[in-house]
Amino acid sequence: MTEVNAILVTGSNGQLGQSFKKIAKDYNNYDIIFATRGELDLSDNNSISNYFQQNSFDLIINCAAHTAVDKAESESELADTINHLAVEQLAEIAKQQQAKLIHISTDYVFNGQQYRPYIETDDVAPQGVYGLTKLKGEQAVLRIMENNALILRTSWVYSEFGNNFVKTMLRLANDRDSLNVIFDQVGTPTYATDLAQAIMTIVQNEAFQQNFSSELVHYSNEGVCSWYDFAKTIFELSGITCDVSPIETKDYPTPATRPHYSLLNKAKIKQRYDLTIPYWKDSLQHCLSVLQENSE
Numbered sequence: 329m330t331e332v333n334a335i336l337v338t339g340s341n342g343q344l345g346q347s348f349k350k351i352a353k354d355y356n357n358y359d360i361i362f363a364t365r366g367e368l369d370l371s372d373n374n375s376i377s378n379y380f381q382q383n384s385f386d387l388i389i390n391c392a393a394h395t396a397v398d399k400a401e402s403e404s405e406l407a408d409t410i411n412h413l414a415v416e417q418l419a420e421i422a423k424q425q426q427a428k429l430i431h432i433s434t435d436y437v438f439n440g441q442q443y444r445p446y447i448e449t450d451d452v453a454p455q456g457v458y459g460l461t462k463l464k465g466e467q468a469v470l471r472i473m474e475n476n477a478l479i480l481r482t483s484w485v486y487s488e489f490g491n492n493f494v495k496t497m498l499r500l501a502n503d504r505d506s507l508n509v510i511f512d513q514v515g516t517p518t519y520a521t522d523l524a525q526a527i528m529t530i531v532q533n534e535a536f537q538q539n540f541s542s543e544l545v546h547y548s549n550e551g552v553c554s555w556y557d558f559a560k561t562i563f564e565l566s567g568i569t570c571d572v573s574p575i576e577t578k579d580y581p582t583p584a585t586r587p588h589y590s591l592l593n594k595a596k597i598k599q600r601y602d603l604t605i606p607y608w609k610d611s612l613q614h615c616l617s618v619l620q621e622n623s624e
């Protein structure tokens with residue numbers, strides 16, 4: 329059994345990476361190291377091997393990914409390198425260094441044609457390059473690490489950092505009185521701070537401290553909405569007047585096909601790690617307050 333002390337967070341300038349940075353002060357019993365793309369470039373296998381020749385950890389939390397879902401359609405090789413081959417290499421290294429691995433994956437591994445929240449064992453059928461490369465990353469981890477790897481699928485991540493739906497809606501409402509937003513894709517938003525907190529709760533859990541069989545778990549905030557409802561709620565909670573009209577996916581064509589139904593069943597993660605998950609509107613309110621404070 330390895331007691332977790334030294335933790336590496338990759339992709340530290342991303343939404344989840346920065347959310348870990350934000351909460352790290354509450355976990356100063358751990359030695360948390362943050363690696364940016366400049367320090368650890370997952371598109372370059374030499375960068376990865378060099379980095380781990382010089383550094384070793386008890387736990388790697390992989391938040392880095394090629395997350396540009398539409399761009400991935402025309403950058404499939406790069407997306408595969410980062411989301412699949414680099415993850416394979418990280419898993420090999422983690423196994424060799426006897427480190428644990430928490431790897432973040434996505435609801436986009438599913439085709440979204442189901443009508444009940446996805447459980448971890450449901451059939452996967454990604455609709456685009458991003459989902460496919462993330463799935464291959466998951467499969468590589470499970471193939472290489474029989475033990476001590478946790479793959480956490482999440483959905484619709486937003487935060488006060490980087491680019492995301494919440495910040496896009498707020499920006500667009502500055503210039504426009506009305507917006508069209510898709511109402512036939514439903515899922516659950518996930519506030520990146522809640523996800524980072526949940527992961528640290530898991531890390532502290534006794535079950536995680538032991539050797540455990542590698543597995544998949546699902547995490548998002550609680551509740552359900554469409555992108556349309558999400559946009560309406562962002563404006564309501566921010567006191568912004570902007571007319572939002574519901575449109576269908578077919579009226580907003582994008583290079584990548586997205587799942588219509590993205591709900592994740594979180595029973596497993598809640599039960600195993602004794603987690604309480606915040607309701608999405610409460611977390612959205614929290615994020616909007618942080619954004620408001622930051623703009624003052």
Ligand SMILES: NC(=O)c1ccc[n+]([C@@H]2O[C@H](COP(=O)([O-])OP(=O)(O)OC[C@H]3O[C@@H](n4cnc5c(N)ncnc54)[C@H](OP(=O)(O)O)[C@@H]3O)[C@@H](O)[C@H]2O)c1
Binds near residue numbers: 365483
């Ligand atoms: N965003 C979502 O809606 C969503 C939904 C489901 C699952 N996820 C998963 O959740 C995880 C975290 O997502 P996020 O929202 O925090 O994504 P994000 O904000 O796009 O951050 C991704 C990070 O990965 C880094 N990165 C990209 N290419 C890299 C490379 N070649 N080497 C090293 N780092 C690289 C980026 O670096 P730079 O800062 O330098 O660009 C960025 O810091 C990812 O695994 C993602 O697939 C996200």
